[in-house]
Amino acid sequence: MTHAARPLIVLLLTVLTLLSALPAAANPALRAVIADNLDQIERPSRTTVGPLIDQIAATGPEGTALLAAWADRSLGLTDDRRLLIVDGDVMTDAATGAPVSGADPDMLRPNSGVRGLIESALVASQISDPDAAMRAQALDSIARAGTADHLKALRNAPPDPDPALQARRDRLQTLLTIQHDPDPASRIAAIQALSGDVGLDFRAALNPLLVTRRIAATDQPGDANIARELTPGGDLLSRDAAYDLLKAQDLAQPRLTPAAQRDSLAAHIADGKVGGVPVATLGDPAARDRAYDALEAAGTVTPAATESEAQAAIDAHRYFEVYAEPDSDVTDAARAAQRNAQLRLSAMKGIDLGLDALSLASIYFLAAIGLAITFGVMRVINMAHGEFIMMGAYTGYVTQTLIADRTLSLIVALPLAFAVTFAAGVVLYRLVIRHLAHRPLETLLATFGVSIALQQIAKNVFGTQARPLTSPAWLEGAITVNDVISISTIRVAIFVLALLFLGLFLFIMKRTRLGLEVRAVTQNPGMAASMGINPDRIAMMTFGLGSGIAGIAGVAIGLFAKVTSELGQDYIVQSFMTVVVGGVGNIWGTLAGAGLIGVLSKVIESFNPSNTLAAQTFMILFIVIFIQFRPRGIIPQRGRAAEA
């Protein structure tokens, strides 16, 4: 029995131990077979045992149990010629299924060839089992650890009545053919049949075929299946690695490292000199070499390859990557299939990346939309915008501590956060921003003052540690398409929320009186005022609206990020970038900006997933350069309002 087949046997044994607890029905057919062939069971021969195994397997579950025990070396023969299945301390009679005690059987130890035959017979009987669950189990265990015997059994088994199981079996058979079929042509056919598949099992089946090792030789080895030749000093093989390869194949002496040289010199100091060179001068590498040469000449240290010898040895050899698989046609086909799989895999990764980027973009959009409104209408940068986001998140947290039901608390928290930050925005407008009209830089600084005050107040009230804002159960988990593509539900929810707000914003701007007045004030405040619109009230309303949306964004962000007093700060710079890149005063500009920044940061991140800091750095650099070409954003404001 191969080591890998053990789980299958153990599984079978467990099932059968359970069965044997029931009153055992005697199996006369099995008893007859055993009685006729006991000698061969005791000393089986690989060449002749086949028919016997088939006979036993044909007798039913008891026969299968016997085979399983036989293959697992847990079948024993007593002195009175009875076969016992031994499972730990429990012994049962193989023919009758009755428990036996007090016996001391000799364990049978069939050789590996016989056990291979038994196993494939077992699998064959199992995959033609009438119980579908049993067949599925058999396929599972073969998929975990398939062997050449399994392949044979699969090929000989009758077709499965269940089409789904049959499909699985076909796939398994193809995979096993790739790994274990002795005939290269059928292996290649199997590889090509699955070519382009991105399943993990197929990629796992290909990998062992493409395993390579490196060899160094003076000339090209004729018999080996060479993947490629390597040039020492190239990207794939550094000169040091090449030398290590030579050393490993005993083609070169160990090199003398500076540390080894220093140590052996230090070991041979005599009268303040080493090999005639004064110790004080040994700070010079040349002097060290002289001293070592002297020691070498005196025979006190072992000769070692000097740098030039090592380099010469490296250049005197050629280096090859050799496939472990000898047949080059198979490796070619495997490589083509792998390339194909990788191509489709990267396409799928691209889709996954796109989903990630989309969700990031919707977060940025939510965070920036309020900022864009206030900036577009009033030319005012609200540095406290991030703190409004933070306020929204804390509102969500407080609501959750008051209302235990997560879904209900979320439903309450969203409008509540809007109300709280709307009020805060209106207060900020009435008290500060109104008095700083037409002084954008002063507004920036004043709102910054508000921002530090709010942040510190949040710190004093809620403490510095992160507060949890737990999403309801239906928002947890992820939507998974396949091995590669998946997206967490919460991000989908945020995307939907962003879409909702886009719709709401468009509705307010294009279909309501308020929107009409806002657009009028944006385009020409003076003319709007003379038409009876109160620009001050409009500005206040817009500011409140923008802040309110920030609050809702805060709840959304709080659901997947930690709620701290610095929450807003983490998003404020990105929000600014979104507005600046998109262009002010235009919701589509904000959308485009958020999309660009979202996609860009994900794409840059995918080049080096471990280093998100570098990704952010490059993204900001990109934006700085982008501003060079479109100083007014992707969708610039036109007309009279642009010059204001």
Place this chain on the structure above:
Amino acid sequence: MQRKPFILQNPSTLIVLAGLAVFTVAVTALSQAYGTGALPTSMVKVLGKTLCLALAAVAMDLVWGYLGILSLGQMAFFALGGYMIGQWLMYARTEAIVAASMANNAIPPTPLELQEGVANQIFGVVGSADLPLVWSFAHSLPLQMLLVLAVPGLLALVFGWLAFRSRVNGVYLSILTQAMTLALALWLFQNDSGFRGNNGLSGLQNIPGLDTVSQARLSVWFLWASAVALGLGYLLAAWVVSGKFGSVIRAIRDDETRVRFLGYPVEGFKLVVFTLAAMITAIAGALYYPQAGIINPAELAPIASIYLAVWVAIGGRGRLYGAVIGAVVVSLLSSWFTGGRAPDLSLPFYTIKWVDWWLVALGLSFVLVTLFAPRGIAGLFDWLGRAVSPRRQGRDLGPDHGALQEQEAKA
């Protein structure tokens, strides 16, 4: 027409320099190393650092108060200056330590071994043992001092050229400078950027070669150096903003388009002032961080640059002495309040701990200053100046206060 000497044109410069000199002498006289010892060494360091911050504020005022660019990236230049000098401080000190420990070895070390030992010592903390390329000049004090000026200057030049060329203005420019600072901070935060990631450079208070000098003395020396730098920087800034050049940059602040139509190369003027301010800020940083002892990327947080703007705004924009006053007053107040030395304020219903509430007070006072006293503390001096009625001679020749029409009429 005879031009008045520079000092007479700017009497405030003389007052500031005199005040600075008096301050320096007084601190020296009260220090532990050279005087009565009334001021502890840590306090001398705080004062020395404050002078550096004041110098940075002067540069900020040059950019914001006179040129009209609210740069939120000044701390990037400040920290870069600190990093550049920190490289030498750290390298030279580590080299001395490594050389001392290697001297015990049986065989004297080769230069390569010495360098490897130093690199191991400095970069072991970020899991690297090679000296990054950016440390190529770290062994040499003069080269690093040159880099203190060159690196921030070059950054400001390139960034400014890109930004001014595409006519990025107002809040856009502010946000862009903030983004630049953030990008630099994020880059420095990486372990493989070569500046030890978020560990930053440390042990900078120990000056290589001056091991025998006590910190008490060193702190006074640095105070002197900071005072000299502030004095020279102030003079330079005052000289730049006086005369015709100063008039042009103020004109750019007030109406850039008009100045451009008058034929002035607006971008060139902006670039010169921006780069000069960056270099002054870098010198301030290079003097600040040896007194602070440690520098890490957190120093570049966008908020730090905004504090600088806060100081200048509270002190009074468009007046160099305002920047100095603002930086000194606010940063000293800050360290007093956040240091836990300020007494708690007991209200009937709540006790205000200043450690917690100082930032709130600062933020709100900042709003109040912006709303009600846009000229800051320096506005107070203006108000005092107006109390004495000006000696008017001749007629009012034109609508603009700054016009030289009267003198031109005489000539």
